[in-house]
Amino acid sequence: MKGALAVCWRDVLKFARQPIVMVSTIVGPFLTLILLGSAFGGAITLAPIAVVRESYGPYSSSFVEALRNEQSCQLGGINCQNSFRLIDVPELDVAQQMLHAGLVRAVVHIPLRFDESIAANAKVVVTVTLDNTDPLSTAAIGPEIVQASQGVSPQIQTLGTNSSNTIIDLEFAYRNVLYIEFMAPGTFVQSIMFVSIIAGGVQLVIDKERGIIEGYLVTPLKKHEIVIGVLLSGVIKSLFSAVAMFILAVALTGIRPLSLFPTPNLAGLLLTMITLFLTALGLIGMMTAYAVRSTSADLYRVTCFPINLTLYYTSGAIYPLDGMPPWMKEISMINPETYAVHALRLLMYKGVGFQAIAGDFVFLSVFTALMITLAIAAFRRGL
Amino acid sequence: MNHLDLEIKHEVFGLLGPNGAGKTTLQRMLVTVLSPTEGTATVAGADIVRESDKVRERIGVVTQASTLDIELSAIENMNLYGMYYGMSRQQRQERIPELLKVVGLADRAKIPVAGYSGGMKRRLEIVRALIHEPQVLFLDEPTTGLDPQARAAVLDYVKRIHEDHGITLVITTHYLDEAENLCDTLAIVDYGKIVALGTPTELKRKVSGGDIVEADFIDLPYIAFKVLETADFVLEVKRRSGGLTILVKNGAEAVPKIVGLVDANGGKLRTITLRELTLDDVFLNVTGRSLRE
Secondary structure (H helix, E strand, O other), X not given: OHHHHHHHHHHHHHHHHOHHHHHHHHHHHHHHHHHHHHHHOOOOOOEEEEEEEOXXXXXXXXXXHHHHHOEEEEHXXXXXXXXXXXXXXXXXXXXXXXXXOOOOOEEEEEOOOHHHHHHOOOOEEEEEEEOOOOHHHHHHHHHHHHHHHHOOOOOEEEEEOOOOOOOOOOOOOOOOOOHHHHHHHHHHHHHHHHHHHHHHHHHHHHHHHHOHHHHHHOOOOOHHHHHHHHHHHHHHHHHHHHHHHHHHHHHHOOOOOOOOOOOOOHHHHHHHHHHHHXXXXXXXXXXXXXHHHOOOHHHHHHHHHHHHHHHHHOOOOOOOHHHOOHHHHHHXXXXXXXXXXXXXXXXXXXXXXXXXXXXXXXXXXXXXHHHHHHHHHXXXXXX | OOOOOOXXXXXXXXXEOOOOOOHHHHHHHHOOOOOOOOOOOEXXXXXXXXXXXXXXXXXXXEOOOOOOOOOOEHHHHHHHHHHHOOXXXXXXXXXXXXXXXHOOOHHHOOOEHHHOOHHHHHHHHHXXXXXXXXXXXXXXXXXXXXXXXXXXXXXXXXXXXXXXXXXXXXXXXXXXXXXXXXXXXXXXXXXXXXXXXXXXXXXXXXHOOOEEEEEEEEEOOHHHHHHHHHOOOEEEEEEXXXXXXXXXXXXXXXXXXXXXXXXXXXXXXXXXXXXXXXXXXXXXXXXXXXXXX
């Protein structure tokens, strides 16, 4: 076991002396988080909206004012800007044409009897026509308009032009989770995967090419000690990167996991760490097994690229599993990253206990055990 | 590797042969990385097949390609090896500075190895292999890729390590001078076989017991060549570009005779030199090829 610690110590020492490798395992996932997270799930700002106003009482005025003042904020409540740029259009027909011409993203029609109805405590329907050729903006604009209307009067019902007249009252079980928060767990897992590929796998293939592994074999080190050393150093290195990602995400992007906010929750943090640990062990085991059987570092790097992409995109890290076609769901079911992302997301935003993620733990544990066995077998045969 | 049988005593033992002759393969078997398909060997009193663990504890190995971690310092590189051999921190702290001093690296011990010259790296690798006080040190082409000065320094240290620490050295090389100056016993390896075995002097004596005369000609009529070839003091004549390599019984006596014979038969000499047999001549003799080719 002393030998394994020595092998592990070498890897960790080398990792610490190669700041570029260390940083690259963090920079990649962090860029994904900040660029994709901000652009994709970022709030709509200054979207042009046509307002056709046929009623001019105090309620309609406050509704328009609410629309005008609706704010969209960037990460963590910074850089707040108006969501909409309102354009007053006298005629509904003209407004519709503007929508077709792409000049506005939505048309809000405030009907003639708006103020009267609200004053009489009767229901009133505001029709919002959305340009749904851009699904992402549509999805963001609709709810923002609804939100603006809520402050004016509960009697307002906003209907999309194509929706039925059934009114559904939505209630939210949790606070609003920003998209960047939604995708954050996936980037933590990705930093682990990056370490598995770069600092774990590539290093191993290079060591093999340079004869360092053969150098191990002429010392009293046992093969299993070498594998354990390599796995152990991989876990230490990837936990370092994942934890650094977690801290950076919280500090710089304003992500607010329940395990830290409003008050730090030790059990939640511990479960988060255990999830990261299991994920690290499994992914390192997988990439080690692959690296040991790999004959060239170039080939290894080239093949790792599609492996990483497939695992990341099918894990539900950036898009919910529900939206995937069946064949993709099947891949995601055997993808360890799926379970890691799921467990982390639950821990971070729902504040669940162990029971809720026990299934994820079972899958990750089985996967990890399998991969370590595979890595040891590969070491036995491959060297 | 073809069947071979040899015994290495407490000495500097050289495996000489061209690239691809099987020297490294033989060495990899002896250091327990490769298992022989049949047969076995005993290294430092332990069997390489049945007691490979014991062998590994008793040997040090310097491989042909560098296996240093260049991001780490000399001390860190050695420390790791000490840990692989299960040495305690105290043992390592005592031994490392001592060894670094042996190869003149004490004042650079703390800088990353990336800043070392090729010769310094080699020297470090050699003492790294000595950290656990092995009984046998294997060196695979220890001076390949080094400039002449660095080579000389490395060989000097290797010699001193053998003399001061009494370690058996097994060196593979394709450098003749290295084999000649460093090794007590030499095995000439070709196509996985040992084709000759003995001290450098013995090997050379085995070839002939004579001397070599190199003669270059301005003009050499066929008749003069024939007369030379059949002269009684000549053992063998080999043609090479520009002249002849003549193996003779006694060089000092042969040179004036050759000059006289060539002159008498209408030939004209450009240069004539007398030299001693080299290991290359031995190699040429036993394999039919030159090592220098």
